[in-house]
Amino acid sequence: MPGTSSGRPLPDGISLQEMMKSPSLPCSNGDASTESADDAPSVACKECGGTSKAARACGGCWQVWYCSKAHQASAWDKHQRECKSWKVAKHSELGRYMVATRDIAAGDLIMADAPILIGPKQITEPVCLACYRPVDGSYKCKKCGFPMCDSDCQDADTHQPECEAVSGSGRPVHVTLFGENNPLYECITVVRLLALRDNDTILWRRLMALESHEERRSRTEAAAITQRTVVDIIMERMQQVDKYDEDLIKKILGIIDTNAYEIRLPDSSIQGIYSQASMLEHSCIPNTHRTFDADLNLVVRAAVPIKRGCHLTSCYTEVLATTTVRQEHLLTSKFFTCCCPRCVDPTELGTYCSAILCPSCPIEKKSKKPLVVKDKKVVPTGVAIADDPLSPSSIWRCNTCDNPVDADYIVRMTAVVNEEAEELESTNPNIKMCETFLEKWSTTFYCNHTILLNIKYVLLHLYGSEAGYELADLSPIHLLRKEGLCRQVLSVADAIVPGISRLRGSVLYELYQSIFYKTISMYQSKVIPNEIAKKLAKEAYDALVECARVLSFEPPVQPEGQLGIEARGEIKQMIKWMKEEGWKTA
Numbered sequence: 001m002p003g004t005s006s007g008r009p010l011p012d013g014i015s016l017q018e019m020m021k022s023p024s025l026p027c028s029n030g031d032a033s034t035e036s037a038d039d040a041p042s043v044a045c046k047e048c049g050g051t052s053k054a055a056r057a058c059g060g061c062w063q064v065w066y067c068s069k070a071h072q073a074s075a076w077d078k079h080q081r082e083c084k085s086w087k088v089a090k091h092s093e094l095g096r097y098m099v100a101t102r103d104i105a106a107g108d109l110i111m112a113d114a115p116i117l118i119g120p121k122q123i124t125e126p127v128c129l130a131c132y133r134p135v136d137g138s139y140k141c142k143k144c145g146f147p148m149c150d151s152d153c154q155d156a157d158t159h160q161p162e163c164e165a166v167s168g169s170g171r172p173v174h175v176t177l178f179g180e181n182n183p184l185y186e187c188i189t190v191v192r193l194l195a196l197r198d199n200d201t202i203l204w205r206r207l208m209a210l211e212s213h214e215e216r217r218s219r220t221e222a223a224a225i226t227q228r229t230v231v232d233i234i235m236e237r238m239q240q241v242d243k244y245d246e247d248l249i250k251k252i253l254g255i256i257d258t259n260a261y262e263i264r265l266p267d268s269s270i271q272g273i274y275s276q277a278s279m280l281e282h283s284c285i286p287n288t289h290r291t292f293d294a295d296l297n298l299v300v301r302a303a304v305p306i307k308r309g310c311h312l313t314s315c316y317t318e319v320l321a322t323t324t325v326r327q328e329h330l331l332t333s334k335f336f337t338c339c340c341p342r343c344v345d346p347t348e349l350g351t352y353c354s355a356i357l358c359p360s361c362p363i364e365k366k367s368k369k370p371l372v373v374k375d376k377k378v379v380p381t382g383v384a385i386a387d388d389p390l391s392p393s394s395i396w397r398c399n400t401c402d403n404p405v406d407a408d409y410i411v412r413m414t415a416v417v418n419e420e421a422e423e424l425e426s427t428n429p430n431i432k433m434c435e436t437f438l439e440k441w442s443t444t445f446y447c448n449h450t451i452l453l454n455i456k457y458v459l460l461h462l463y464g465s466e467a468g469y470e471l472a473d474l475s476p477i478h479l480l481r482k483e484g485l486c487r488q489v490l491s492v493a494d495a496i497v498p499g500i501s502r503l504r505g506s507v508l509y510e511l512y513q514s515i516f517y518k519t520i521s522m523y524q525s526k527v528i529p530n531e532i533a534k535k536l537a538k539e540a541y542d543a544l545v546e547c548a549r550v551l552s553f554e555p556p557v558q559p560e561g562q563l564g565i566e567a568r569g570e571i572k573q574m575i576k577w578m579k580e581e582g583w584k585t586a
């Protein structure tokens, strides 16, 4: 029967009246009036051309209309290929971007985009050029000399472009450094993309349609470096001078910088170029969630409910970074200034993630903890924030004594401490090291500053997993410390990566554990009465359920996917335990 024979199920129809309950929203960057006039739904039936007062739109895209359910069903086999909850629009500053054509519920699939190409990251340690596991040089490709896993990987189709380019030059490579970044790999993805020109016209056309910012990139330090590490190597070392033009290589480098997505694999991290997903606009509070399926298709879902007319956004940079750091990254690598609601707000949606403690205010005036009174955030005191967060030379000012703080001092000091934090993180720190770092810097930065938050994120996992600090053995003080850290990081995550996000999911799990163990310990030792224990157990259960929901979208090969599976298992145990105690979960 048409409409049910193959593919996705037929969506319900939606009437104009139902649609009008969800009017088109103004877009976050630019306004809805920039969209084309064909937004207004036509009530002519897509199948027969006739009009009807009872016409209903396809509920999948809200873009095409049918005079009857029967005509919607008969058109479905054809329409489902183009039925999407979004469309690509154009804006003078943003370029192309994606806009929702209908209301999209949190968790709804927006797209599963097949890659144009997968390859090693530009900056990477030596990895096998077929399966991308780290290599140690014990097996080398017989033709080009690149270290690989074995002969099967050596013969994989994906490896052929660089293999042919290197072996054709008659000078196989000699990789001698392993376990650290190796500049030889900077050319691989570029060579693979270049090879599409002669091997796959459709993918090549899609690639060439992507933004490269060639002109602006040509004046950057990155362009000067990659001239030596990529362009010259491909032209001279690989002797491709008769085959490719230098400008084409530079354009491809620009396409990679602007569009590549990092893909985390169990043992390494690689990159992929995607055509449709490249149209996602950046926001520092993204409304979509990205994962990769087993075939490395980029799966995009709504992280939060998205209203028709809203732009679909993804975060191109680190979310747990200060506004200055995010802006600098976006400007130098993607050539734009982000004007999302988080960036233009000096308080970053009340999180004060970039704030420092005022050097002039007396210590008792400065907020040490995020203040929450009856679930409402209270403005901290004695914190300095930028007057204009989008300007690197903005004056910073204390929100209590109004004294200015030198912006240069803040930038330099933040960079130094950030380096110290990164070094700490790279050494697999223990609880003591993290606590010492936090104590040292908590008189300088506001407690939600991203430098402190990143360390707190590490620390909240260590309480409960480090030897000697296993969950069952944690003292009440340490359990409370873990819970406090979880609540603090979660409250920031709720504001900047709301809904379905790995950060929220993984912290919710730790929060569940800390409340659960605290409850058990206090209940069994009769420190709290039944009623309070019941309330706390319900709170732990709710955190666990939300964790399982959020992480249910993660692939099982990823640690967060495994955590989601664990959480689902623990929900059953929790229900059983609460039943035994005579407590309800609902």
Ligand SMILES: C[S@@+](CC[C@H](N)C(=O)[O-])C[C@H]1O[C@@H](n2cnc3c(N)ncnc32)[C@H](O)[C@@H]1O
Binding pocket: 029, 093, 094, 095, 096, 097, 210, 211, 213, 258, 259, 278, 279, 280, 281, 282, 283, 334, 335, 336, 337, 338, 339
């Ligand atoms: C991955 S591409 C997105 C698609 C691109 N707009 C196009 O037309 O091909 C990234 C580029 O889009 C633009 N862009 C994305 N998000 C933006 C934002 N929030 N504000 C301004 N420009 C943005 C920038 O030029 C950025 O380098």
